Structures are given as C-alpha cells and as structure tokens.
Amino acid sequence: MTYEKELEIALLAVQRATILTKAVYSSHAKGTLSKSDTSPVTIGDFGAQALIISSIKHAFPEDEIVGEEDADDLRKNSSLRDQIWELVQAAKLEDAEAEEKIGGPIKSVDAMLDAIDSGNSQGGRIGRIWALDPIDGTKGFLRGGQYAVCLGLLVDGVPTVGAIGCPNLPVDDNAPLDPSIGADADDKEGKGVLFGAVKGQGATSRPLSKGALQEGKKIYMKPLDDTKQATFCESVESGHSSHGDNAAIAAKLGITKPSVRMDSQAKYCSIARGAGDLYLRLPVSKTYEEKIWDHAAGAVIVQEAGGELADSEGKPLDFGLGRTLKGNKGVIAAPKGVFPEVIKAVKEVLAAKL
Ligand SMILES: Nc1ncnc2c1ncn2[C@@H]1O[C@H](COP(=O)(O)O)[C@@H](O)[C@H]1OP(=O)(O)O
Numbered sequence: 001m002t003y004e005k006e007l008e009i010a011l012l013a014v015q016r017a018t019i020l021t022k023a024v025y026s027s028h029a030k031g032t033l034s035k036s037d038t039s040p041v042t043i044g045d046f047g048a049q050a051l052i053i054s055s056i057k058h059a060f061p062e063d064e065i066v067g068e069e070d071a072d073d074l075r076k077n078s079s080l081r082d083q084i085w086e087l088v089q090a091a092k093l094e095d096a097e098a099e100e101k102i103g104g105p106i107k108s109v110d111a112m113l114d115a116i117d118s119g120n121s122q123g124g125r126i127g128r129i130w131a132l133d134p135i136d137g138t139k140g141f142l143r144g145g146q147y148a149v150c151l152g153l154l155v156d157g158v159p160t161v162g163a164i165g166c167p168n169l170p171v172d173d174n175a176p177l178d179p180s181i182g183a184d185a186d187d188k189e190g191k192g193v194l195f196g197a198v199k200g201q202g203a204t205s206r207p208l209s210k211g212a213l214q215e216g217k218k219i220y221m222k223p224l225d226d227t228k229q230a231t232f233c234e235s236v237e238s239g240h241s242s243h244g245d246n247a248a249i250a251a252k253l254g255i256t257k258p259s260v261r262m263d264s265q266a267k268y269c270s271i272a273r274g275a276g277d278l279y280l281r282l283p284v285s286k287t288y289e290e291k292i293w294d295h296a297a298g299a300v301i302v303q304e305a306g307g308e309l310a311d312s313e314g315k316p317l318d319f320g321l322g323r324t325l326k327g328n329k330g331v332i333a334a335p336k337g338v339f340p341e342v343i344k345a346v347k348e349v350l351a352a353k354l
Pocket residue numbers: 136137138234235236237239240241262263264265284285288290294
C-alpha cells in the first residue's frame with residue numbers, strides 16, 4: 001500500500017501530541033499551569049508542534065512542513081520555554097515500539113526549538129509538504145469542548161494523507177452530534193478519536209486510547225438522498241463563518257434541523273463518519289485567506305469517506321498556492337450525491353446578496 005508509512009507516522013505523531021494537549025488542558029482546568037501568565041493555547045501549540053515536527057523529521061527528513069508557529073518568542077522567554085520543555089518531555093507513547101517509530105523523545109531544548117522552526121515551509125505546488133495545526137479550535141480547547149490536532153500531507157499540492165486527533169469527540173461513530181460532549185475533562189472512557197485517511201484508500205477512525213497502531217474502522221458519510229433531512233455543522237465563532245448565510249443556504253435546501261456548532265476540524269471528522277451531513281463555512285471577511293493547515297487533513301478524510309469539497313463559488317480547493325487557500329473563499333463539504341444541489345443553493349444565496 002502506498003503512503004502506509006506516512007499514515008502510520010502521522011497517526012502516531014498526532015497521538016503523541018494529543019497527550020501533550022490533554023496534559024496542558026488538565027493543568028489549565030486545575031489551575032496548576034501558570035508559572036507564567038501565558039495562555040494554555042500558546043503552550044499547547046508550541047509543544048504539540050515540536051513533537052509532531054520532530055516525528056516527521058525523524059521519519060521523512062527531506063519533507064517540508066508548514067506549521068503555524070516559529071520559536072522566536074520561546075527563544076526570548078526562558079520561563080515559557082522551560083515550561084513547554086517539561087511538557088514535551090512528559091508526552092510519551094506508552095508503547096515503546098510506537099515511540100521509537102517517531103524517533104523517541106526530543107533530545108534537547110535546542111532540538112525542540114529547531115523542530116518548531118522547521119515548520120517554515122512556504123507551501124507550494126511541488127513536492128511533499130506537511131500542513132500542521134497543532135491545536136485547531138483554540139476556543140473549543142479553552143472551553144473543554146471540541147478541538148483537534150491536525151496533520152495533512154500534500155503531494156504536489158494535493159491532500160494525500162490526513163490524520164486528526166479529536167480528544168473530545170465520542171468514540172462511538174454513531175453517537176449523535178452533541179457539541180457539549182467533551183465538556184467533562186475527566187471522562188476518559190467514552191471519548192477521544194483518531195481519524196486517518198489516504199487518498200484512494202478510504203478513511204478510518206480508532207479510539208485514541210487504543211492508539212495509532214490499532215487498525216482503524218472504515219468510516220463513511222451518511223447516504224443522503226434528500227437534503228431536507230440533513231444536519232449541518234458550522235463554526236461556533238460567527239467571525240469564522242457566516243451563520244446568517246449558512247442559515248439561508250440551509251433554508252433553501254429545506255433543512256429544518258438546527259445547525260450543530262462545533263470548533264475545529266472535528267466538523268470534517270463528524271460529517272465523515274455520518275454524525276452530521278454538511279459542513280458550511282461561508283466567509284465573513286472578504287479578505288481572510290483560509291490557511292492550508294485548517295483544511296488539508298479534513299479534506300482527505302471527508303473525500304475518502306465519500307464527500308466532496310469546494311469553496312463558496314463551487315471552485316475546487318487549491319492547496320498548491322502557498323500557506324493559504326488564497327484562490328478560494330470559504331469551504332463547503334457534502335456527500336457526493338447531493339453536492340451539486342448544495343453548491344447550487346450556496347451560489348443562489350450569495351447571488352441574492354449582490
Ligand atoms: N476571519 C476568519 N475566517 C475564517 N476562519 C478564520 C478567521 N479568522 C481565524 N480563522 C480560523 O478559523 C479556524 C477555526 O475555525 P472554527 O471556528 O471553524 O473552528 C482557526 O484556525 C482560525 O485561525 P487562527 O487560529 O489563525 O485564528
């Protein structure tokens with residue numbers, strides 16, 4: 001199977017990074033985090049980025065990585081750096097063989113800073129480029145709600161491998177969509193999912209607790225003959241996606257169920273396993289460019305589960321233009337069967353606004 005190793009490393013890297021994000025969240029929730037006033041998001045972002053980049057660089061030293069952060073701030077702030085270093089050292093996979101596959105612990109503080117700085121690729125059309133979002137859905141993370149650790153591999157600009165860790169999504173692929181799930185930080189039993197996909201080979205989910213080496217269960221979007229029955233997902237933040245336009249599109253499609261608002265690429269994962277049908281992300285800002293790391297992994301997972309994606313003008317998403325999707329506006333994802341109808345409704349709603 002092609003990209004077998006890439007998927008395995010991506011899942012392992014994401015699994016290890018989620019261990020760190022969960023440790024950061026629980027210290028934050030217990031109020032034991034602060035040696036400094038730094039936000040837990042900053043700490044989690046830096047730590048998870050360091051762990052994931054070090055995993056990729058170990059397995060695929062030639063590959064490029066697009067990450068959100070660089071280490072400039074950490075080099076200037078030793079207390080923040082030490083705090084992150086402590087968490088990075090503590091985040092280990094229990095299975096020694098699995099830990100070995102991603103290079104084992106990061107060797108030194110300098111190696112950690114260098115790893116963070118290696119996420120400096122500018123993206124592009126050629127070659128192998130990983131797009132990394134160490135904590136996607138920062139608001140959800142802080143609320144104890146949905147957030148995701150996301151890693152996608154672009155090959156010549158095409159999303160080809162995707163791995164997403166959703167520590168607060170229910171393990172059960174058939175659990176009803178309830179954005180409040182996850183609010184209980186201590187419920188370890190029923191939640192935490194690791195999603196994976198390779199272009200042309202399907203999408204899978206497995207419990208985070210069982211780990212990346214566990215064979216995944218195939219996931220599929222729900223067959224949807226009639227958009228009237230659909231549930232759609234959208235951002236919690238009205239600044240990230242226009243709730244008004246999303247609602248107008250839903251009305252045009254005859255949808256009567258309320259939207260499910262959820263932070264992060266957990267939206268992509270949810271529709272990919274049939275817990276929800278459509279993802280509407282209509283732009284609010286005319287100038288905002290969606291970042292490739294906010295969509296690359298989710299795109300592979302949805303496509304491999306039987307979905308299709310485009311922007312609000314119906315154009316395919318172009319991941320080969322750099323660090324952003326600068327050729328696109330917004331994102332729409334839906335099962336293949338109803339995709340043309342959904343895009344038609346989107347175009348009509350946007351045309352009516354002109
Ligand atoms: N104006 C905007 N429009 C769309 N997405 C945005 C906007 N501003 C920030 N984002 C991004 O939306 C993502 C989260 O989406 P959601 O709300 O659906 O979970 C974040 O990664 C965030 O990026 P950033 O982390 O750089 O702020």
